[in-house]
Amino acid sequence: MRIVTADAYLKEEKATTSTEMTEAIDEVVLNIIRKVRADKDKALYDFTEKYDGVKLEELLVTEEEKKNAKKLVDPLFFEALVRAKENIEAFHREQKEKSWFVEKENGIMLGQKITPLEKVGVYIPGGKAAYPSTVLMNVIPAKIAGVPNVVMTTPLQPDGTVNPYVLAAADLVGVDTIYKIGGVQAIAALAYGTETVERVDKIVGPGNAYVARAKKWVYGDVGIDMIAGPSEICVVADDSAPVPYVAADLLSQAEHDESARAICITTSAEKAKEIKAEAEKQAISLERHPIVKQSLQNNGMIIIARNMEEAMEIVNNIAPEHLELMVKNPERWMHSVKNAGAIFLGNFSPEPLGDYFAGPNHTLPTNGTARFASPLGVYDFVKRSSIIRYSEKALLQHAEKIEKLAFAEGLTAHGKAIAIRKDDTDAPGKN
Numbered sequence: 001m002r003i004v005t006a007d008a009y010l011k012e013e014k015a016t017t018s019t020e021m022t023e024a025i026d027e028v029v030l031n032i033i034r035k036v037r038a039d040k041d042k043a044l045y046d047f048t049e050k051y052d053g054v055k056l057e058e059l060l061v062t063e064e065e066k067k068n069a070k071k072l073v074d075p076l077f078f079e080a081l082v083r084a085k086e087n088i089e090a091f092h093r094e095q096k097e098k099s100w101f102v103e104k105e106n107g108i109m110l111g112q113k114i115t116p117l118e119k120v121g122v123y124i125p126g127g128k129a130a131y132p133s134t135v136l137m138n139v140i141p142a143k144i145a146g147v148p149n150v151v152m153t154t155p156l157q158p159d160g161t162v163n164p165y166v167l168a169a170a171d172l173v174g175v176d177t178i179y180k181i182g183g184v185q186a187i188a189a190l191a192y193g194t195e196t197v198e199r200v201d202k203i204v205g206p207g208n209a210y211v212a213r214a215k216k217w218v219y220g221d222v223g224i225d226m227i228a229g230p231s232e233i234c235v236v237a238d239d240s241a242p243v244p245y246v247a248a249d250l251l252s253q254a255e256h257d258e259s260a261r262a263i264c265i266t267t268s269a270e271k272a273k274e275i276k277a278e279a280e281k282q283a284i285s286l287e288r289h290p291i292v293k294q295s296l297q298n299n300g301m302i303i304i305a306r307n308m309e310e311a312m313e314i315v316n317n318i319a320p321e322h323l324e325l326m327v328k329n330p331e332r333w334m335h336s337v338k339n340a341g342a343i344f345l346g347n348f349s350p351e352p353l354g355d356y357f358a359g360p361n362h363t364l365p366t367n368g369t370a371r372f373a374s375p376l377g378v379y380d381f382v383k384r385s386s387i388i389r390y391s392e393k394a395l396l397q398h399a400e401k402i403e404k405l406a407f408a409e410g411l412t413a414h415g416k417a418i419a420i421r422k423d424d425t426d427a428p429g430k431n
């Protein structure tokens with residue numbers, strides 16, 4: 001974990017570019033997408049063997065496998081999952097948008113009609129860890145939005161089975177169709193379809209750097225939620241922040257992936273040294289120490305800011321997926337945040353509380369995309385259609401203005417579509 005000053009960070013940030021790494025990933029990603037489009041199911045079997053090390057016999061999870069999974073899960077896990085589900089449902093129900101229609105003068109009616117997407121594919125990551133919590137976070141908002149058809153795909157574990165906790169979560173939220181495919185090949189299959197996988201309207205869900213780039217590349221042929229790649233945490237810690245808590249929270253996200261990012265911004269140079277030492281000490285005893293160590297080495301950073309104003313400027317520059325404000329009066333500083341996927345306030349709102357339980361979605365924009373993207377929500381699973389109705393009287397009242405606008409654009413056929421109604425004295429329905 002490096003300690004740097006705010007000035008050094010900002011200078012370095014301007015100079016760094018990750019283009020080379022992205023280009024290398026894109027080469028792999030585009031090749032897999034091309035092969036899946038050409039060879040369909042055969043490519044899915046081949047890539048699963050290549051990347052997951054499993055010779056698949058069947059792409060779909062069978063009823064037998066679902067039944068067996070239920071027997072394997074700990075009942076206390078299931079109880080906790082049910083409680084988390086209730087919290088996630090309660091939060092997401094608040095996001096539900098309603099269609100609206102406004103009646104105005106002279107028989108004008110304007111509105112916005114909300115329609116759920118027809119078919120959604122949920123990607124549940126599974127390379128380095130199993131994510132039953134992600135099943136809840138992605139499927140619950142889809143169900144609340146009213147999506148009738150939700151399918152799921154997740155990579156196999158090295159022993160060739162699908163994680164039973166993931167299957168139990170899928171059963172709890174009512175997902176029937178589950179494919180045993182991971183990575184880029186899963187994204188390509190959902191986007192373009194194969195003999196077995198039916199193409200979907202939108203792909204949602206997080207994944208590693210390969211999955212995130214694959215979603216970017218298929219976007220346009222299919223909808224996507226956002227770029228939700230390797231996890232990130234940014235903790236702002238002033239002199240009141242408990243060092244062991246800061247360290248533990250940084251490590252909680254570092255353990256996801258070697259490319260996860262754990263960043264602390266502190267206003268105390270003394271604290272910076274303490275946090276580094278504590279994080280390195282706590283890391284040693286973690287089960288996933290090799291991943292954590294690598295992630296801290298790659299992307300672990302402690303930035304010393306001159307004051308809270310500068311700390312918040314850096315936060316907005318990073319646009320982190322998760323932001324923790326372990327500072328005095330976090331509610332005040334929350335208002336200075338422009339870019340962050342989720343903001344955790346105070347010493348007792350650690351990031352994993354949001355990952356599993358509190359209710360807000362844990363599928364969040366990464367890699368600076370919180371500048372323009374939002375958490376996954378019910379709004380990602382609906383479309384809006386505008387509704388316009390004018391009566392004859394209302395149209396005639398405004399006809400000339402519309403014609404003027406059309407003619408100014410040189411689009412005389414547009415103007416004609418208005419004029420034909422104005423000049424028509426015995427049109428059907430005319431009153």
Ligand SMILES: NC(=O)c1ccc[n+]([C@@H]2O[C@H](COP(=O)([O-])OP(=O)(O)OC[C@H]3O[C@@H](n4cnc5c(N)ncnc54)[C@H](O)[C@@H]3O)[C@@H](O)[C@H]2O)c1
Pocket residue numbers: 028051052124125126127128129131134155181182183184185206207208209210211227228229230231256257260321362363364365366
């Ligand atoms: N942003 C969010 O909201 C969010 C939420 C949960 C998890 N995550 C992130 O999701 C990621 C999960 O990653 P994971 O690896 O555990 O699971 P994953 O399912 O995303 O990736 C595993 C798949 O990646 C593919 N793959 C691996 N190495 C490859 C290579 N060299 N070339 C081509 N394909 C390759 C394989 O097909 C494999 O099945 C982590 O980075 C985690 O931080 C993000």
Ligand SMILES: N[C@H](CO)Cc1c[nH]c[nH+]1
Pocket residue numbers: 131133134230231232253321355362363364
């Ligand atoms: N922190 C992840 C989002 O970046 C979500 C997650 C799921 N399980 C544990 N964590």
Ligand SMILES: [Zn+2]
Pocket residue numbers: 231252253256352355
């Ligand atoms: Zn997490």
